[in-house]
Amino acid sequence: MTSNPESSSPPSWFRTKEIPYSERRSLWEEYITRQQMPLAVTPIHDRPLEAIAAGVKGEGLRFAHIAGSAQVAARGAKQRQQTECRLVGLELVERGQGLFKDANSVRVVTAGQGIIFDANGTFSMAFEKGMRESVLMVPYDLLEPSAIPTSPRIFSFDQPGTLGHAMADVIRNVLRSPELVAGAERDARDLFPGLLPRGYRSLASYRLQALDLLRSRFADADLSGETSAQALGISERHLRRAFANEEGGVGRALLSVRLEAAAGLLVDPGSRSLSIAELAARCGIESQSFFSREFKKKYNVTPREYRRERGFVHDSTD
Structure with a gap:
């Protein structure tokens, strides 16, 4: 992965820890709007909202890592009327269990699973017991029109040597080293189409998947x-x-x-x-x-x- 400092910027951080309870929700929504897309957030169980996040923007892709208390993030009819959101979303649930709803389906996303969906529609993701996840937002312009998902797709990312695991590593690594965002964007673009419901695989995606496998099994002397x-x-x-x-x-x-x-x-x-x-x-x-x-x-x-x-x-x- 090559470095391109001119196109990188430090992560944008958000923490609720020192924010008054009465202001947390609005400031959290403002942060999500700037870094990802307009969403309405509602705490669950009437408990104070807690959240911490880091986000990195590349030339086209938006990377983020988020952890927080029980909450629902939703793009409803109001947000859709106000802003068109020509993005495909990818969420990798690392802790907690998410309940994803869109106009046509309800999906449960457990820890170790990811979901890809069309973020231009109405949808919500609820975490009843708190959450930690990695997020990638991909503009329509970077995808073939036929690749934009018409329904959500759930996949696993907890097994080394899989496309999902390789993508999780790309997102984590760019948040640790944002100066490598140019290389991370290239790798994410290579991997992303293979995760789509009607995706395609490039040679570059097989190389990245293979490297993920090698890094997990290098101790095996019989690996070849x-x-x-x-x-x-x-x-x-x-x-x-x-x-x-x-x-x-x-x-x-x-x-x-x-x-x-x-x-x-x-x-x-x-x-x-x-x-x-x-x-x-x-x-x-x-x-x-x-x-x-x-x-x-x-x-x-x-x-x-x-x-x-x-x-x-x-x-x-x-």
């Missing part, structure tokens, strides 16, 4: 291009095509993921007792000499030097 393709439900040839523009293909991508994981373990206090050979094995690399050689190519120092330079000295002989 062949086994990755099987897990993704595609042919090895198709997977090679998805990585055709990367030197070394999927094999080099897997090695890079393993080396990055090893670099993290080398400075992890909980892994201080591991020898270099043990650490390499935990990252799916069985040969210590191969690991040390490839690590030095990537980081210009040996694993032992990398650990020592960062103040983590292994007591025994590696």
